Structures are given as C-alpha cells and as structure tokens.
Amino acid sequence: MELKTKIAAEEGKQELTITRVFDLSVELLFRAYAEPEIVEQWMGTKVVKLDNKKHGGYIFETTDPKGNKHVFSGAIHDFTPGKSIIRTFEMENTTFDAQLEFLEFEELTNETSQLTIKIVYKSLAMRDQMLQLPFAQGINMAHNTLQEVVSKLK
Amino acid sequence: MNLRRDVFQAIADPTRRAILVLVASQSMTAGAIAANFDTARPTVSKHLQILTECELLQQEQNGREIYYHLNPYKMKEIADFIEPFRQMWDDRFNKLETIMKAYKPKK
Numbered sequence: 001m002e003l004k005t006k007i008a009a010e011e012g013k014q015e016l017t018i019t020r021v022f023d024l025s026v027e028l029l030f031r032a033y034a035e036p037e038i039v040e041q042w043m044g045t046k047v048v049k050l051d052n053k054k055h056g057g058y059i060f061e062t063t064d065p066k067g068n069k070h071v072f073s074g075a076i077h078d079f080t081p082g083k084s085i086i087r088t089f090e091m092e093n094t095t096f097d098a099q100l101e102f103l104e105f106e107e108l109t110n111e112t113s114q115l116t117i118k119i120v121y122k123s124l125a126m127r128d129q130m131l132q133l134p135f136a137q138g139i140n141m142a143h144n145t146l147q148e149v150v151s152k153l154k
Numbered sequence: 155m156n157l158r159r160d161v162f163q164a165i166a167d168p169t170r171r172a173i174l175v176l177v178a179s180q181s182m183t184a185g186a187i188a189a190n191f192d193t194a195r196p197t198v199s200k201h202l203q204i205l206t207e208c209e210l211l212q213q214e215q216n217g218r219e220i221y222y223h224l225n226p227y228k229m230k231e232i233a234d235f236i237e238p239f240r241q242m243w244d245d246r247f248n249k250l251e252t253i254m255k256a257y258k259p260k261k
Contacts, residue, residue: 003240003241003244004244004247004248005240005243005244005247006240007236007239007240007243009236011163011165011167011171012167018243020243020244020247022247022250022251022254023251023255024251024254024255028254028257029250029254031254031257032250032253032254038253038254038257041249041253042246042247042249042250042253043246044246044249115247131236131239
C-alpha cells in the first residue's frame with residue numbers, strides 16, 4: 001500500500017516538508033497534538049511537560065531498550081487551536097542543533113484533514129544528517145513499541 | 155558515503171533535476187536535452203557531465219550520437235535515503251489516526 005505520508009526534501013534547501021491527509025476531522029487531528037495522554041500514545045514517548053500556549057514549551061522523554069533516557073524538548077512559539085503550532089525541536093545531549101517547526105492543520109472535509117509540517121534546519125548538512133541518522137533509530141524505536149504492545153496482548 | 159553525498163549535490167540544482175525528468179521517459183542526445191533549456195549549451199554539457207559522473211545518467215553510443223538515459227538504480231538510492239524517515243512518520247501518523255478514530259471526547 002502506498003504511504004499516505006509525503007516528504008518533500010528539496011535539495012539545496014535546509015528545510016523539509018511533511019504532509020499527511022487523515023481520515024479525521026481537523027478537531028480530532030489537532031487534539032492528538034494538544035492532549036498529553038494522546039501524544040504519549042502515538043508518539044510512543046513519555047510527556048514530561050506540554051505547555052501548549054505562546055511562550056510555552058514541551059519535554060518528551062523516551063527510554064530505549066537499553067534503558068537509556070532520551071529527552072526531546074522545545075519551546076512553543078505560537079499555538080492556535082485547530083489551526084497551527086509553531087515550535088522548536090531539540091534532541092538534548094546530542095550534536096544536533098535545534099530545528100524550527102511550523103505545523104499547519106487544515107480542514108479538507110468534515111471528516112478529513114491535512115497536516116503540513118515544515119521543518120527548518122540550521123544547515124543543509126544538518127538536515128541531511130537528521131534525515132539519515134536518528135531515523136534508523138526512530139524506526140527501531142517504533143518497532144520496539146510495536147513489540148511491547150504485541151507482547152502485552154499475549 | 156561520499157558517493158552518496160555527490161548524488162545529492164548532483165540533484166541540488168534545478169536544471170539537473172529538470173534534465174533527469176526529461177530523460178526519465180526516453181534516452182536523449184545532449185543536443186536534444188539542451189534544446190529544452192534556455193541555458194547555454196556548454197552549461198547543459200557541464201550538468202550532463204556531473205550527472206554522468208555520479209552515475210545518475212548513463213551514456214550509450216548509438217552510431218555517431220551519444221544518448222543519455224536514466225540509471226534507475228542510482229535514482230532508487232535517492233528515494234531510499236528518505237524512505238526510512240517517511241516510513242517512520244507514516245507509522246506514527248497511522249497510529250495517531252487509529253487512536254483518534256477510537257477517541258471519545260471527554261464530556
């Protein structure tokens with residue numbers, strides 16, 4: 001099946017655009033970003049702090065299979081319910097620099113919506129590095145989460 | 155790793171990307187490719203040289219003419235680069251969608 005998520009990484013630009021159409025109303029889609037309990041479920045992370053407002057911020061904490069904690073955090077620059085979130089994202093204690101993220105939530109129909117995330121990196125090299133390195137990890141983490149969920153079913 | 159970076163540098167240029175799109179459907183000579191651009195012929199030749207060096211294009215001698223065609227294996231390498239990232243987000247978003255479809259708003 002074709003992936004519903006599209007990634008546009010234009011060469012020569014230190015940015016990236018992720019787009020995805022959901023079979024969800026824009027209200028439900030936005031809620032998945034706004035409510036900490038829901039963020040925890042789909043991001044597979046612990047939400048330590050989620051202060052969704054202008055001048056707010058967030059801290060997520062993920063524990064890898066070896067028991068190491070990884071902290072992801074950022075400042076929330078702007079928060080417009082049902083419409084947009086502007087925030088930074090940083091993987092703490094890594095050599096990766098913070099990135100700026102523009103999330104836009106659009107209503108397509110009553111029951112479909114589109115999310116567009118534009119990410120701006122410090123440099124082109126940083127973008128390509130981010131694309132390559134942590135995402136192999138990310139996939140592993142996703143698979144581990146899957147494994148946990150499945151093992152609980154037994 | 156270095157080779158890979160070269161590929162990405164090669165597609166960093168909009169003219170070079172346009173060339174790849176052109177030859178995707180059929181093999182073309184340098185002249186035929188250049189005819190599609192306002193840029194000077196030597197500039198197009200330079201682009202072709204870069205694309206050939208990093209193996210995105212392959213040359214084929216046909217009589218007196220050299221035809222350029224796309225190297226699908228190299229093109230796939232570019233797609234593969236982004237694919238894990240895309241897969242990760244797609245997995246996450248699928249999960250989001252499943253969770254929210256089952257979601258009952260708090261009264």
